[in-house]
Amino acid sequence: MYKVDTVPEVDASFLALPRHELAQAALHRARDLGATYAEFRLERIRSESISLRDSVLESAKDDEDLGLAVRVIHDGTWGFAAGVALTEDEAVRVAEQAVNMAQVSRPINAETIELADEPVYDDVTWISSYEIDPFTVPRAEKIALLTDYSDRLLKADGVAHVSVHVATIHECKYYANSAGTSYTQQRVRIGPNITAHAVAEDRFDSMSTCAPPAGRGWEYMTGTGWNWDEELAQIPGWLAEKLAAPSVEAGEYDLVIDPTNLWLTIHESIGHATELDRALGYEANYAGTSFATTDKLGTLKYGSSVMHVTGDRTVEHGLSTVGYDDEGVAGQQWDLVKDGILVGYQVDRRMAKKNEDLLGTPRSNGCAYADSSGHIPIQRMANVSLQPAPNGPSTEELISRVKNGIYIVGDKSWSIDMQRYNFQFTGQRFYKIVDGKIAGQLRDVAYQATTTDFWGSMEAVGGPQTYLLGGALNCGKAEPPQSGAVTHGCPSALFRSVRILNTTQEAGR
C-alpha cells in the first residue's frame, strides 16, 4: 500500500543531501571573491510522464533533475552559474564561475543591481498541500487506473481513439542567501489530460477533459478535486453532438464563459500583462512587453467595475503557490485590478527596489522563480485570479440573461500579441444560447478581442459557487526559455458583444 501523506513531510532522500555544506561552501567562496550578495539553490525535480494510446501504454518515463546554482551580485552586476555534481568542490567552482560571469558582463551592464529588503527566514520549511505523493504509488496501479478511464471512452459509440497523458512533478528546493535566509521547500503538482477522438467521413474532431492541472497529489486522479466519473461518462455524447453540430455564423455574440475556458484568457490578457518585467521591457525580445505600462498604474481602465483580479502565491492547491520564492521572499496576496482599474504588478526584488516609488511599497511581492537549478530566477507569474461576486449568480442565471449568445466550456487554442492587446481563443464546447436557454452545440468557433474591450464588456461575474481553479503546467517565458506552472481562479462570467469567428471560413473553405 502506498503512503497517504495527510501531513506530508519533506522527502528524506532530499534531506540526506549535503545541502547546508554545499551552500556554505558556495556562499563563502562568493563572499571571498568580493560578491556583495550571493544566493545558493539546490533543487531536485522528479517528474513522471505516463501516456496511453487507445488504452495501450505508449510511454512511461521517470525523470529526475538534480543540481545546484549560485547567483551573485559582484561590482553591481549579476552573475549566475549552475552545475550538477553535488560536491563542495563543485559548489566552489560554480560560485567562482558566477563571479566570473559578473566580471565578464560588467562592461556591458549600465545598471547597479540593488535588491528590495526582505525579512530573514532562518532554516524554515514549507510543504504544499497534497494527500498522496504520486511517486509512492506503484506504476502498475497508475496504469491500471488510466487504462480504466481510457476504456470507458474507447468502448463508447463514436469514439475512434483515446489518448491519455498524466504528468506528475515533485519539486524539492533548498535555498540560502548571504543575508541569512535559508529554507527547504517541497511542492507536488499533477496535470492530467484525457482526449476522445472521433473520425467521420468528412471530418474529425476531439473532446478533452476539462480537469485542470493542480497543486495536488495522486488523490486528484481518484476523485479528490475532480469528478472523473461524471465527466468521462458525458464525453462521448458531447463529442458526438459536436461532430454533428452546425457551423457557427460569424458575428458578434454575448458570451457566457465557463471558468474552464476563462482561466486561460485571464492568464494571457491579465497574468502576463501585469508582469512588471514585461511592462519595463525586459522581455521585449522574447515573450513581449505589455500595454499596461507603468504610467497607467492607478488610472488604466482595464475592465468593467465588476472586475477584481488578485495576484497571490498562497492559495491552497495553487500551482504557483509557495512558502518562499527563489529570492527568499515569503508568499503574499495583493490586488492587480480593483474595480476595473490597474492597481498593481507582479515583481521581484530587483524591480521592487528600482520601482519603489511607483509601486508604493519597498517590498517584493515574491514572484521570482527559476524552473530548475540550471536556470536563473526571473519574475514569474503568481496565481492571478478573477474574484467572484459575493452572493453572485450561478452559471445558469448568467445564461438566462442572454438572448442570442454562446456558452463556452473548456480551453483549446490560444494566442495573443506581444503587448497583450489582440487575442484569439477557441474551446472544447460551444453551446448556442437562445432566449436565455442552451440550444445545442456549435462548432468552428473562435472568439477574438482586444484585452481592454473584452474585459470592459464583462457585465457580470458569477458567485463563489461557479469559482474554479484552472491553470497550466507549462507557461513559457525568458531567455533561455523557462517553464512555469500557474493557477488562475475565476467564476463564470458574462460578456456582451464579442467577435466570433468561423474557423472554417478563416481557413478559406
Next chain:
Amino acid sequence: MTIQLTPQDTIERGLALAAAEGADGCVVLVAETSSTNLRWANNTLTTNGAMRGSSVTVIATVGSGEGTAAGVIGRSSVTEDSLHEIVSAAIATARASGPAEDARPLVDGAVGADWDLEPEETTVGVYEKFAPSLGESLKRAELERRRLYGFANHEVVTLYVGSSTGLRLRQALPRGYVSSTGKNADLSHSAWVGTATRDFTDVDALALDAELTRRLGWATRTVSVDAGRQPTILPPAAVADLMTYLYWQLDGRDAFDGQTVFSKSGGGTRIGDTLSQQPVNLHSDPALPGLEAFAFAVARSSGGSSSVFDNGLTLQATDWIRGGKLEHLMTSRHTAELIGVPEATPDIANYVVSVDGGAGSTDDLVAGLDNGLLVTCLWYIRMVDPQTLLLTGLTRDGVYLVENGEVTGAVNNFRFNESPVDLLGRFTAAGATVPSYSREWGDYFSRTATPPLLVPDFNMSSISQAN
C-alpha cells in the same frame, strides 16, 4: 563516497548492471551539455549564465518478441552509487509496465571511431569577439536614442548512446543563436533580426544593429492598413515560423489515426497525395552542411513517430514533400509497419524547404511587388483547426508597406489565420533557400533553411494594436 563517472563508464557499467539484474536488453543514453548566454534589455545587460548539465537515461527491456516491455528512467547528476539504483528502477518499471506495442529488437551496431573522446564544452569565451561589439552597439544605441533588447546563446551537447546489442555512438553538436530587437525612442516602432550560428565567429553585433537601424528607418513613415487578405512577402524567418509547425505535424501515427491534416478522409494517411501544384520540397538530412543534426535516432520516450527501441537507428536523408507531393511521414519501425510503409523514417532535427527554380532574396521579391506587405516574423503561433492545419498568430516587430518595388513605410501589426499546407499551394513567387532562424521556434529548433515566399492573399484576420 561520491564518484562521478565518465559518460563511457556510465554506459558500460549501466549495461553490465542491467544484464546482471536480469534485463533482456538495455540502452543507456548520456547527454553532457554546457551552455553560456548573455541577455540584454533597454541597452544594458540584464542576465547571463554559464551552465553545465548532464543527464542519463536508462531504457531496460524485459521479455522477448511481442511480449517485450520497456522501462525508462532519467536522471541528472548520476554517480557510481546512484547508477545501480537507476538501472534497478528501470528494470522494475519495465516489469510493471507490461508489453510495449512498439517493441522491436534493439538496434545493432559497432563502436564508433570517436567513442573514447571526452564531451565537448563551451565557455563564455565563445563571445570573445561578439561581446565587445555587443557592448559597442549598446552604447551606440544609447547615444542614438534607440533601445536594444536581445539574447545570445551558445551550447554544446555531446550525446553518447550504448546498447546491450553492441552499439556505441558519440556525437557532439554545437548550436548558437542571436535574437535582437530594436525600438525607437518613444517605443512606437520595433524591428527584429535573428540568426543561428555554430560558434559565433560569424556573428557581428554591429552588423545586426545596422540592420535594425535600417528597418527602424523604414518606420519614419507610418501607414494604417486594414485587415483582410493581403499580398504578403514572408522572409525566410517567417516561412520557418510556419513550416516548423508543419514539420512537427508530420507524425505518421497521428495521421493514420485520423487526427491531422495528413489524414485521408475515411482512414489512412495522405502519403502520395499532391499537397501543392508548385514544385516545393521539404527535406531533412542529418549531414546537411551547417545544419548538422544527430545522425541517429534518439528517443527518451515512445510516441507516435518515435520509439525507445529505435535508439541508435541510423537516420537517412528523407524527402517529406517532393515536387509538391507528400512522400513520407515520420515513423518509428513500429508505426512504419502499422501504416504500411517499407521503412522507418524517424524525425530529424533539421529541415530544408526549397522551391525548384526559386532564386533571389527577400529584397528581390520586394523589388517585384507593386503593392503589398513585407512581414518580419510571426509570433504566438497556435493550432486552431487540425483538419486544415489552420494556425493563428501575429506579425511582430516590423510590418512594412511595399509600393512599386520599394519599402515605403511601416504598417500596423495583424493577427493572421492561415494554414501552411494551403500556403504551399498558393504562393506565387519564391526566392532561393537560405539558412533561417525562426522567431517563434528558433530557440528550440534552429536548424532550418527556407526561401522567402510571396503569398498573394495572406489572411490578416484583424489588426493588432501592439507595436
